[in-house]
Amino acid sequence: MNRNKSKLLKILLALFALNSLSLYLYFSHSHSHNRNSHDNVPFNERSNLRLPHQFSKAWPILPSYLPWSQNPKVRYRSCEAYFGNGFTTRVDLLPTPTAGNGGGGGGGGGGGWFRCFYSETLRSSICEGGKLKMNHEKIAMSKGGERIEDVMGRRDEEELPEYQNGAFQIEGDGVVVGFRGKRVGKRLVNDDFLNSYVPRGGIDMHTMRGLIGSIEVVDAKVFDECEQWVEEPTLLVTRFEYANVFHTFTDWYSAYVSSRVTGLPNRPHVVFVDGHSQTQLEETWEALFSSIRYAKNFSGPVCFRHAILSPLGYETPLFKGLSEDISCHGASAHELWQNPDDSKTARMSEFGEMIRAAFGFQVNRHRIEKPGSVHNVLFVRREDYLAHPRHGGKVESRLSNEQEVFDSLQSWVSNNPECKINLVNGLFAHMSMKDQVRAIQDASVIIGAHGAGLTHIVSAMPKTVILEIVASQYRRPHFRLIAQWKGLEYHAIYLDGSYAKPAVVTDKLSSIVKNLGC
Numbered sequence: 001m002n003r004n005k006s007k008l009l010k011i012l013l014a015l016f017a018l019n020s021l022s023l024y025l026y027f028s029h030s031h032s033h034n035r036n037s038h039d040n041v042p043f044n045e046r047s048n049l050r051l052p053h054q055f056s057k058a059w060p061i062l063p064s065y066l067p068w069s070q071n072p073k074v075r076y077r078s079c080e081a082y083f084g085n086g087f088t089t090r091v092d093l094l095p096t097p098t099a100g101n102g103g104g105g106g107g108g109g110g111g112g113w114f115r116c117f118y119s120e121t122l123r124s125s126i127c128e129g130g131k132l133k134m135n136h137e138k139i140a141m142s143k144g145g146e147r148i149e150d151v152m153g154r155r156d157e158e159e160l161p162e163y164q165n166g167a168f169q170i171e172g173d174g175v176v177v178g179f180r181g182k183r184v185g186k187r188l189v190n191d192d193f194l195n196s197y198v199p200r201g202g203i204d205m206h207t208m209r210g211l212i213g214s215i216e217v218v219d220a221k222v223f224d225e226c227e228q229w230v231e232e233p234t235l236l237v238t239r240f241e242y243a244n245v246f247h248t249f250t251d252w253y254s255a256y257v258s259s260r261v262t263g264l265p266n267r268p269h270v271v272f273v274d275g276h277s278q279t280q281l282e283e284t285w286e287a288l289f290s291s292i293r294y295a296k297n298f299s300g301p302v303c304f305r306h307a308i309l310s311p312l313g314y315e316t317p318l319f320k321g322l323s324e325d326i327s328c329h330g331a332s333a334h335e336l337w338q339n340p341d342d343s344k345t346a347r348m349s350e351f352g353e354m355i356r357a358a359f360g361f362q363v364n365r366h367r368i369e370k371p372g373s374v375h376n377v378l379f380v381r382r383e384d385y386l387a388h389p390r391h392g393g394k395v396e397s398r399l400s401n402e403q404e405v406f407d408s409l410q411s412w413v414s415n416n417p418e419c420k421i422n423l424v425n426g427l428f429a430h431m432s433m434k435d436q437v438r439a440i441q442d443a444s445v446i447i448g449a450h451g452a453g454l455t456h457i458v459s460a461m462p463k464t465v466i467l468e469i470v471a472s473q474y475r476r477p478h479f480r481l482i483a484q485w486k487g488l489e490y491h492a493i494y495l496d497g498s499y500a501k502p503a504v505v506t507d508k509l510s511s512i513v514k515n516l517g518c
Helices: 002-038 043-048 079-083 191-197 207-214 220-225 245-261 282-288 333-338 347-358 402-414 433-441 452-459 478-486 502-515
Strands: 089-094 113-119 124-130 132-134 168-171 215-218 228-230 234-237 269-272 292-294 302-304 307-309 375-380 421-426 445-449 465-470 489-494
Touching: 079 347, 089 191, 124 245, 132 220, 168 220, 191 207, 207 215, 207 307, 234 245, 245 282, 245 307, 245 347, 245 452, 282 292, 282 347, 282 433, 347 433, 347 452, 347 478, 375 402, 375 433, 375 452, 375 502, 402 421, 402 502, 421 433, 433 452, 445 452, 445 502, 452 465, 452 478, 465 478, 465 502, 478 489, 489 502
Parallel strands: 168 215, 228 302, 234 269, 234 307, 269 292, 375 421, 375 445, 445 465, 465 489
Antiparallel strands: 089 113, 113 124, 124 307, 132 168, 132 302
16 A cells, blocks of 8 residues: 555656646746847836737638738739738838848847838838837827716817827937938938828828827937836827727728738737727727727836837728729639739728627628528618717718608518518617627628718628618718628619608619519
8 A cells, every 4th residue: 555655656746847847848938939028128127028919819710811911013003002911112210130020020139120111002101110119298188098978078189199209219229310311310210201101191180190200219228217018019099080980990990901011920909199088989999909008098108019000091992992093893812812803802801801700700601591581681870879079969860761761661571571581770879889790790781871880881791782872962982882892782872862762762672682582
């Protein structure tokens, strides 16, 4: 018996020793892997450090995903130039401290680094840098993140950032030679660079231009003041029409493209460099990215190991398509992989899948319509709600008899039992963002008056049919274009004013569902 106990004890001790050795090797490897990032940080700051990607969400697998690698042969104003990686001109303002560092990396061991990728087609740049310090006391704007009810009446100008010199600082060797060899003192860039790579383009208050223009190159000792180091890649985003779903989609798309162009291995964190109040739309920001935070909510100077500057939403194809002819058509990624065609794109479908995946919905399934299937017909409604501090809570009607049209559709559905239709009352203003996306992906047909809520068709399934009711004063191409860029079937009913004859709408829906096999 004693011999068995002794043998068991030896086995346990051996297992304990093996486990201890495994832990030692694991942590030694982790320390070695991250040594470059930590060596230049004072010991008293290391308590604020986080291991790379420890809290970062992984990218989901998307059926419509196509590689975002740099390709200098992307044709000017092609679909890939508009929607994908058309950021083909690289400008290194501060070279990376480690040789051979590619896109999305930041040479953690040396000084700061900064570069921009410029798109001639979109006339904007995605910029990124390492060892970037934010001094938010030099950014004039409200704190941000408050409840709307607590800041009612606050002016829009108070919420948008104005930068003093040195609002952002980057580690370098003091005075640098700027763009085209002109000395710019402490400034990272001169006006020639901004005019060439971050042009205003008709945007009166180009906040990203102001941010880059405020960056000063400073000595390493300045970074001793950092109260917090953010180790994971972080997007710096400034939003303008932040409570409008369409404009927020442009911000989401810009942030997504910036993440892909810079080759981030995981979903980045987001810092809002603006002072807007909270909105319901933050639910999607939180789903898409690893975390969100407002710049003024940090207690003091914060330093980013890797920061990416996301272009303004006004510089995306979603917005530029309203004034430029972007004659691209949606196609499947599989089709484009086998037969590349620069007049087609799968990027809108890829982004729609990203949104659905971010909320936990399956993206590797396609709706198969079978005889006798129930078709969800989603009617997207416009409702009164409090959007922002300057909003009175009343939404402008785009369809003066919306309730009458909805009631007529409901009556038509009830009187046609042979066609299995479930009419969904899309009261989006009172639904969570996740439930809105669920309603969109489950719909066979989406109907609605022209309004920002229809931007959700970005997340629609491939066979979904869109029916837009367009009042005479709102004949804008927003949703026709999104449907085109996704390859969705689109129909429109154009009104003389804002009144729609219910019979016209029901007749059009009847025709659509017949083509679905109903």
